[in-house]
Amino acid sequence: MKKFIEEFKAFAMQGNVLDLAVGVVIGGAFSKIVTSLVENIITPFIGIITGGTDISGLMIEFGNAQFKYGAFLQSIIDFLIIALSIFAFIKLINGIKGNIVTEEEVVEEAPALTTSEELLVEIRDLLSKEKKES
Numbered sequence: 001m002k003k004f005i006e007e008f009k010a011f012a013m014q015g016n017v018l019d020l021a022v023g024v025v026i027g028g029a030f031s032k033i034v035t036s037l038v039e040n041i042i043t044p045f046i047g048i049i050t051g052g053t054d055i056s057g058l059m060i061e062f063g064n065a066q067f068k069y070g071a072f073l074q075s076i077i078d079f080l081i082i083a084l085s086i087f088a089f090i091k092l093i094n095g096i097k098g099n100i101v102t103e104e105e106v107v108e109e110a111p112a113l114t115t116s117e118e119l120l121v122e123i124r125d126l127l128s129k130e131k132k133e134s
Helices: 002-012 014-051 069-098 115-133
Strands: 060-062 065-067
Touching: 014 069
Parallel strands: none
Antiparallel strands: 060 065
């Protein structure tokens, strides 16, 4: 049992798991902001455009059944706005990250040498070696 707990602790403390947990918490908070944006700003704006129609209340009735396609459309609009917001946020973060130069990016690979350049390097190394031996 102790080994199981140790393995679980090692798993739970991995960077990926902690990053995921932070992402879920931030995502939940971000979702509330976007939901508020949709409900309090975008939906009323759409209502103005459509003449005061609240699309979330749109439905078709067949006998006793109600098909609330307006709520479905509202969910699609919410999803698209959330996806657009997350895309814009990630693009912003990547733009900020792009301005930060890491040590790994500073190290540049030497350009590939042509055959003649490789031969010249070999000749130089041989001459250098002969000079050291004499």
